[in-house]
Amino acid sequence: FEEExxxxATSLYKENYNVSxxxxxxxxxCQFEKLYLDYIEKDxxxxxxxxxxxxxxxINKEIYVIKNDQKELVDCIGINEEGNLIIKNKDGKLEEIMSGEVSIRGVKGYV
Structure with a gap:
């Protein structure tokens, strides 16, 4: 790795793991398939x-939510049971954010 x-940073090789x-x-x-089948077959x-x-x-960090060209600093509260992101804006209002509506970036750039 570069000096900085x-x-x-690390790697499996650097940590002495010999895994292909x-x-x-x-x-x-295999793990993804198990989770996927639980979701599809058992809901x-x-x-x-x-x-x-x-x-x-x-989660539990300040992030930027970007909708169209509007950028808003919010607190990321968690993920609800539907898988939507829960945020709290600066007015204290809670909102659900669904995939495809926003691009999410942390305060210092991409998380």
Whole structure:
């Protein structure tokens, strides 16, 4: 890694893991299929939502919501049971943001 990234970035190789990329992709696809089938066949999206909430880079952070050419700084509160992003604007009003409506960026650029 370049010098500026050496304290921030890592790799599987650098961490002494000997895993093939094919095996990694295969395992990701197997796990995705399990979650997908739970959602499609059982209408169960709880595990998917739990994963999204746990690993979100934007929950509990200030983000910019961009609609058309309007940019608004808001607080990202969480993800609801339908998978919509819940935000709170500066007036304290809560809103649901659905995919395709906005482009989301953190305060310091892309999250």
């Amino acid at each position: 990234l050496q304290d921030k 990329r094919v095996d990694i992709v295969k395992e990701i696809l 169960d999206k709880k595990e998917v939502l739990d994963i999204c909430r746990q690993y979100s880079a934007i």
